[in-house]
Amino acid sequence: MKPVSSPAHTGLKHSTRAAIAVFLFAGFLLWLCTGHENPEVYLFPFMVSIALFALSALALGRDLMGLGGHDVQPVPxxxxxxxxxxxxxxxxxxxxxxxxxxxxxxxxxxxxxxxxxxxxxxxxxxxxxxxxxxxxxxxxxxxxxxxxxxxxxxxx
Amino acid sequence: MEFLQYFGEVFTLTHFMILVGGTVGGLILGATPGLSPTMAVALLIPFTFQMEPTASLILLGAVYTSTVAGGAVSGILVNIPGAPANIATVMDGHPMAKQGRATEALHYCFISSLIGGVIGVFLLIFFTPPLADLALKFGPAELFWVSIFGVTIIASLGGGSVIKGLIAGAVGIWISTIGYNPVLGEERFAFSEHLTGGVHIIAALIGLFAIPQVLTLLDSKTAGGGVEMNAMENHSIWQSFKYTLSRVRALTIGTVTGSIVGIIPGAGGQIAGLVAYDQTRKTSKDSSRFGKGEPDGVIAAESANNAMVGPSLVPLLTLGIPGSPTAAVLLGGLLINGLFPGPDLFTVHSAVTWTFIDSLLVGQVLMMVFGLSISRYSRFVTRIPNHVMAAAVTILAVFGTYSVQNSLSDVIVMFTLGIGMYFIAKIGFSPAPLVLGLILGQLTETNFLQGSMIADSMDGPWVYFFSGTINLILIALCVLSIGFSIYSEMRENRRRAQAVTHPNEEAA
Amino acid sequence: MMRSLLKYKLSTTLASSLMLFSLSTATSADGHSEFPDRPISLTVAYGAGGATDFQARIVTMMSAKTDKDDKGVYLGGQPIVVINKPGAGGQVGWNRFATKAKPTGYELAAYNIPHFIAQSIAFPDKVKYNIDNLEPIANWGADPAVFIVNKDSEFNSMKEVIEYAKANPGKLTVSGAGLYVGHHIAALQLNKVAEVDMKYVPAGGGVKALQFVLGGQTMAGVNNLSDAYRSRDKLKILGVMDLQRSEEFLPDVPTLMEQGYDVDDSSVNFRGIMAPKGTPDEVLEFLAKGSEAMFGDGRVIGKMKAGGSPMRVMSRADVQAMWKKRQTYLEGLLQDLK
Structure with a gap:
């Protein structure tokens, strides 16, 4: 694929940066589900967030190992x-x-x-x-x- | 064969004209983003006030049938599913349109709609009593497993990557929990006042599909429709018929799945198309062709969609329990005419009921005839220059979203989700699993919580959720579905490894 | 003759198909009143196809039509357009309405009593509506709650139900439309007066709650009289939660009071239309007068009756009094139950 329009010099692959962003976002969603006075209202989103967090960690891990990386397309x-x-x-x-x-x-x-x-x-x-x-x-x-x-x- | 007696009623001039008007109007309404079949039928209820019962039911039935198919038109041509039911159609329908095969895709769509639709109505005619008993057996536990089964197909909708599909699906489910806890009624995650009512499924649908499409149309400099004009646009209807009828597997899976999902009260047509699409893809010899313009995808999705219509009326007509949100609105149409669901419909009011059912059959044929005749004009839509198309879709998205509940907040949510989707699409996520997550989230949570409440009064959640024939069958289906996803992913990987001698270099 | 008949049929069909696409043929206001000069919206806090939505659509159908004597139009000839904003037992729609609707008379909502009053008492911090920031216009219907069990159920009377509930605390499941709606109030009342602990399961809609009873998912249910009446051949209707029997629909079903349980009419579901506080008085008066007359139109009553929906047309003044009475009663009931 074409190189991304904004050249990166961080040393991290674009797909890795994307995976980190997804991981952090999943963590953020999980954090939103915790610390409420009536946890039963948040039970279901909490369960979903746990699954999401685990999945995003898995995706990040796979990316770091060089597996299943997806091309990051440029945004003009x-x-x-x-x-x-x-x-x-x-x-x-x-x-x-x-x-x-x-x-x-x-x-x-x-x-x-x-x-x-x-x-x-x-x-x-x-x-x-x-x-x-x-x-x-x-x-x-x-x-x-x-x-x-x-x-x-x-x-x- | 009682239904045969009343065909003459359908062909009286008034009734037939109403049927034609309803079908054409329904196709147009269905093709308008934001106007789901449910909305269209609800809008027409007051209008039927002054009509005689038979005529009003014919109109409502015709609109129900044709809006379901009409939603595929905007999906195929501009990548905006007219209603949640048409999501699966878009996945291969729009790629076909981009290859210059829009007319062909529309042909398959309407022909398979007819086949699915007619079989669905025949199920309604011949198997109503046993099917009605089946419908009643779906309680919270069964519906919970139905929605879990829906979740299992999310994985394979990810456009190549199972894990990304699952992540997108989980985010979709998470988004569906914004607003209120559906059973306890307590507010949650209402970060801004625009989110207080939660994210409306239609707003999300339009945003996730239309806005990325708009931005993609604008982000490259190519003008014109960007479509290979000369491709196969002169596809004859006869060829399409022959081809569609030869796709026995896709048609069978679509029709069977659509019929079953239609009977289940509450699941509705929203997931019928996706389930059928997924099954067709999984059982296909070369599943990698799906998502890139595979006619089987369109055929399975649309036959499922319309097959759902007839069976969704089974619990409605016999028990007063609608099998889909649209059928719920249709219940109102029955009631204002003094037609109460139940055995009376088929004895005391049999003339009205059978004429209505017959009109559904004739309506399916009319829908196909009109659908096929407008198909050939699709080239004018695909020829619209990119910048004009983008602008028009933006405006249509705003009006369509706003009109659902007269809410500007929905418009803001729509744009936010849409712009976000554009960016995450660039890192390999696709909108279908997100939307499916959104649809299934509510269904899963509601039935999980209700089931747990009932289970507390009985033998506890383990017994409640894991016993009973239907539950066990559904659990087995979930396990099979997951197993098959993993198997086909591995098979796909192996094939890719063999085919590609030089592995793709990572970007940058 | 054939030809003229054909012509007639054709023209009526054409006219009706034309009307199809104008959806409502608004005759423009003749200027004798400034308000309204455009369509009026009516927010329904429940989904399309539910009882409130269905009835709201019927009773407002005549808004753009001439009245029964052909002397004038009910609401200035403007159509009323129903908008569904469902969620959380009505909280989503009413919250939006109370905070967002402009007090111009063009934005109205359907109310359900006791639902919105009970919610405003039960969730004082979260709910943004109460009887003080809303103005009633007119009432069209009153649907009492009934206690139902499946046709195959072992229960044949309220007494048997209560005996079972006493012997098995927390085991008798009862479905109802949602939390803090009429059905819930009725179940709470019954729990209180019979000193039992029945498990109330909010089903998310009246039809869904009915389905739980028909399919045997819950052992019993509280539901609308109108919906239960329509499914009466598949149910046993054990009692009406109102002050008197429903002579029109279910003359043979005794009230709970007759059976010795002191459950009054507090759970009766009153439906009507309302405006946000601050709507000009003359507009409110205009709407109140027009709506009351519109609800009383024979054509509306006929369709409502055909649909098995009990009507009770009440004037603005009567509704104001009824709201206040319910507020006082529900404050007491919910206080006791907490």
């Missing part, structure tokens, strides 16, 4: 960053601006930013067209047909 963070920002902003905007207007904006931005075309005008116009059309469809489906009450903010 730079390319995904705009999308992640849009998602966060979108969720925050739904109640403030309104479900349909924020969706329209989010849809437009995603299509516009990730548009393969270099020409600004064609990007703008096709993004706007797609956004308006699809949100119209959503309105018909969810508001008119299914009578879902969507959050209203400044706009719809």
């Amino acid at each position: 963070m730079l390319r995904l960053l705009p999308m992640l920002v849009i998602i966060v902003a979108y969720v925050l905007a739904i109640e403030l601006v309104g479900m349909y207007s924020s969706s329209l904006l989010a849809l437009f931005l995603i299509v516009f930013i990730y548009h393969p075309s270099e020409q600004l005008m064609s990007r703008l116009s096709s993004s706007a067209l797609i956004a308006a059309g699809f949100i119209g469809l959503m309105y018909v489906l969810f508001s008119i047909l299914l009578k879902v009450q969507t959050p209203r903010g400044w706009f719809l």
Whole structure:
């Protein structure tokens, strides 16, 4: 496989680092299940956490012995960053601006930013067209047909 | 053969039009993420208020049947299972679509749905009394073992690595415990106010499947559908029929599994497809083809899904006990028409009941006809450029999740799980075991706690959970399932060791 | 003639299939009232298919329709859309409702008494709702609890059940829908007055609890009169936990009081709709008047009766009084039982 985009110099294999992360996460979940005043409420998650902890330890052990290591695929963070920002902003905007207007904006931005075309005008116009059309469809489906009450903010 | 008398009723103009409308509408609703069959039927109950009883039941039955199959459409085309029942369909259906075989996958899906569905309805027609007795035997102990059996198939859903599958499944079960203890009613793990109601299965389903898909569509620069266009898109329906009918093993396993799971009250169609998929894969000569676009996977999953519909109505019609969440809603449809489950349905109200059952049969055929005719348009969906598809799926995911319980918290949970899934997919985890863990977690815990309470009043948990024919059969199945997983993993490893002369170098 | 008949049939079918996809044909409000101008949501704290969900859907069906004299529309012509938020015996849905719902009249919820009051007393720190932050609108139904055993059970009367329970403390398992719901209250009351220790098993839903009795998983059960009535040929219904018998559905089944056990009507499951505190008075009045009339519509009553669901329409003022009475009683009962 291709090398991971952010080169590592820690000396640990990527799969080992991943296995350590999973192990620590399992430990964290186990810790969450302990120390409650009424343990019977947490009995089942506690049992599951024990199993999870054991499994993640086993996975880490196998990885350290060089068995069953899975390739770690690269994450192109730079390319995904705009999308992640849009998602966060979108969720925050739904109640403030309104479900349909924020969706329209989010849809437009995603299509516009990730548009393969270099020409600004064609990007703008096709993004706007797609956004308006699809949100119209959503309105018909969810508001008119299914009578879902969507959050209203400044706009719809 | 009483059911034959009432076929004419199905073909009266009004009834037939309602059947057609319900089937087409159900396919559309089913293909919309977030709109599970349960939701769709519940939405229609008030609408049937002004209809005569037969017509309203025909509508509800048609919608039930077709939403189950419709959920496969979005699963195959855009990797979002329309409902939990369609998870197994996605695992090979979407890879097929990516290879340019979307139409073919949809053909297999609808044809096997028809076969499973019709056999399921025949079980309903001919074996209702004995099956109803069987349904009642499933108490907390039996359901606990059913869910444990479900857990045993998690291992093999991990996409190659048993241990990663199990870890993902355990995390899924853990997530299902967020919210409330289902029996004691005490709150737990509600770290943020968005988690107070727990993680809704539909929100998780959409998040875990749709969002990683969106991010994957965006993370590479390739525009266009990314699908080999010319591949096999002109697959004829006739070829598909012949192929599907030749897959006897997948069809048999799917139909049998679906029927059995359908009868068990509470297990529902959510796990029927996955169990059938898993069995088909385990008994296959070359299990490594699964998950990469193996038609058998689609055939087994979808025949199981629809085979579940008929039997899930058995305990409903005879005892008033629904075999699936959707059947529970259908109970309401019966009641508002004054039709009480029980022997009366087949004597006093036999005209309504048999017309309804007959309409289920005709509905299965209509579902396939309409399904096959829309299949050929799938190429337009697979041709949508990546960036547009990603944007549209994001919006659809938000609306679908929100509409389940009008909750923004669900949307936030959906995105959080989805983005997390994208990253852990990069280190080799897959969403199917996580979702199955989420579904089974509640089932396991509830039945474990209820069983323990009942056992305390009886001879203690050991006797309670480990005696009785059904319990012992289920325990044997669990042991077999685990044993087979280990065996096939070892067989797979040996084959890989022989095939690969140069072992893969680790990344970096 | 054939043709015109065909045409008629075709047009009605077309109309009904069109309606299918508009799901509810809302006639727009004629402006004589500002509220409501969009659909109203009704949170049901139980899953789709349960008794509360099923009844809520029936009684609100007429919300967008004209009233029985065709003089006006019940709730401004707006549909009521049911949203299910199940979990923890209703706690999830009501917690969300009490903390999140905006007091505009567009967000309503279905209540179950004694469930939510009992929970607010039993879990004072964890439950965020109580009779002080919710406003009743109108009541549509009252479903008493009944004591049931399987048809093949050795028990034929409450007396035999209690004798067995006395002889075998903690051994008699009784199923019910959940914790601190009507069934649980009924079981607690019976344990108290008969001085026995029956083991209450919360099944997670009324139908599930019924199934435990039918399948022999528990020895007995407390269940809704409506559900038990529908399965009466597979059960023995030993007693009604109400002040009087159910003349309409089960005239031959005696109350527990008749059989010498002082169990009153505190466990009767009242169902109705409510709004969050702070909803404007004129909106509450509008909803209360409209809902009460809507519940009394012959078409609603007919469907409810067909479904075996006992109705009891009560005005807002009556419900307010009933809530207060239950609160006082349950505080006492749960105090004693702790």
